[in-house]
Amino acid sequence: MSQDWPRRTTGKGKEFPESSLLAGYEDAIWRALAQVDPKEFDRKKGMQMPIREALGKIGLGWVASNSVPVRMVCYEFYKEVNGFYRHNYGQDSDNWKRPSKVPKTKMTDVEETLWDTKDALSFVLVDQDCTADECIFPTDVTERINTAIQETGMCLIREAVEKATIQRLRLGESDSKCHPHAIKIKEAGRIQRITELTGAGTGGEQSLTCQSKKGKLSSYYVDVSCKYLDLIQDVIVSSLKGEQNIIKSAKHRKSILLKYSKGAENFSHTDGNNGHWFEYQALLMLSDSDEYDGGEFYVAKRDGEKIIRTCCPLNGGDLVIFQAGSGVNFQGQKYFHGMKQVTRGERVGVGLLQVRANNLHPEEKNPGKGTKKRKNGSVSCK
Numbered sequence: 290m291s292q293d294w295p296r297r298t299t300g301k302g303k304e305f306p307e308s309s310l311l312a313g314y315e316d317a318i319w320r321a322l323a324q325v326d327p328k329e330f331d332r333k334k335g336m337q338m339p340i341r342e343a344l345g346k347i348g349l350g351w352v353a354s355n356s357v358p359v360r361m362v363c364y365e366f367y368k369e370v371n372g373f374y375r376h377n378y379g380q381d382s383d384n385w386k387r388p389s390k391v392p393k394t395k396m397t398d399v400e401e402t403l404w405d406t407k408d409a410l411s412f413v414l415v416d417q418d419c420t421a422d423e424c425i426f427p428t429d430v431t432e433r434i435n436t437a438i439q440e441t442g443m444c445l446i447r448e449a450v451e452k453a454t455i456q457r458l459r460l461g462e463s464d465s466k467c468h469p470h471a472i473k474i475k476e477a478g479r480i481q482r483i484t485e486l487t488g489a490g491t492g493g494e495q496s497l498t499c500q501s502k503k504g505k506l507s508s509y510y511v512d513v514s515c516k517y518l519d520l521i522q523d524v525i526v527s528s529l530k531g532e533q534n535i536i537k538s539a540k541h542r543k544s545i546l547l548k549y550s551k552g553a554e555n556f557s558h559t560d561g562n563n564g565h566w567f568e569y570q571a572l573l574m575l576s577d578s579d580e581y582d583g584g585e586f587y588v589a590k591r592d593g594e595k596i597i598r599t600c601c602p603l604n605g606g607d608l609v610i611f612q613a614g615s616g617v618n619f620q621g622q623k624y625f626h627g628m629k630q631v632t633r634g635e636r637v638g639v640g641l642l643q644v645r646a647n648n649l650h651p652e653e654k655n656p657g658k659g660t661k662k663r664k665n666g667s668v669s670c671k
Contacts, residue, residue: 291389292377294323303365306358308623310557310589310596311402314349315362320392322366323344327374327385336360336367337488342465351532351598351627353556355488363488378526387472398594404445404601408437414449414608415520426528434528434610438569442588442612445601449608450521458517459575459637474546474639483508483553493552497635508553510601513639514547518573522641525571525610539646545640549584555628557589557598560613560642570613570626571641577605588612589625600629603638607609613642 321343437444492507
């Protein structure tokens with residue numbers, strides 16, 4: 290005989306942090322979990338898949354569930370549902386049945402907006418032969434950048450890097466016609482696959498351009514090294530208010546090559562690395578808009594009971610600077626960022642990350658019971 294779906298157990302450790310996009314949606318997620326196939330709660334299959342399915346049923350399938358405090362609450366949900374089925378139907382998940390009364394769910398109120406392109410700046414970020422000190426923005430430009438980041442969470446600079454430089458960066462060419470620092474982007478270190486099992490995003494189909502020893506990869510990210518990217522980071526830092534608090538050393542900055550194939554998606558999140566929050570980030574797009582469809586960059590925030598997600602399509606050479614870490618805007622709202630699903634082709638960009646001094650990642654300060662401190666933080670992709 291099928292059993293009724295139980296009430297959700299509340300209490301400490303079973304509520305999402307107030308700063309999370311999922312805060313306040315605990316009951317909605319719990320009701321949605323009743324509609325997931327019971328077999329998905331078998332421990333052998335992992336926690337994220339039923340959680341991701343439940344989030345999709347209420348219109349929040351684009352929200353990441355991989356950060357430590359969110360993951361811990363999700364695990365409590367998963368453990369409670371697993372216990373419900375095991376108590377009523379035994380240890381064999383093949384015998385588990387759906388509850389007799391499945392609670393109703395409703396879609397979350399999400400407002401989709403398109404970033405107003407008339408607010409975009411348009412200029413070449415780094416001219417030929419210049420240095421970072423010579424690329425300091427005029428005061429009016431700096432004010433526009435910081436105001437845009439505060440008001441909308443991002444600032445877009447159209448064609449910030451010339452097409453010729455973008456092409457040579459992609460192909461690894463360098464000659465007198467290209468910026469002298471625009472050398473080949475070298476992939477270094479271990480390539481990180483993007484999979485739904487982590488709760489950070491989906492990988493999509495196999496990559497069109499990358500192969501490893503194990504064959505073709507789906508979407509992935511990898512640390513890269515390039516003097517030109519370092520120069521761009523110096524220019525970005527000089528444009529941000531409070532830049533004196535941003536560490537310029539290589540140890541506290543990153544450049545990440547991001548490749549997304551068809552079907553890939555990057556769930557909304559905030560980023561940290563090596564135990565620090567990255568207050569600001571930037572994304573330099575390498576792919577032209579005719580090479581892929583979908584894949585719009587976006588920022589999201591809570592506005593009372595509503596979530597607002599602002600999307601921004603990008604073309605090769607565009608640079609978007611955005612609020613990415615623990616900071617909030619003048620209204621006390623926290624921004625999240627991500628990428629909508631790529632529906633055609635392959636989208637390639639470079640994430641440029643800078644960290645503020647003494648700005649420890651809150652998840653690393655108190656990782657929680659049973660959670661090990663991660664050596665490499667939780668860098669995600671854009």
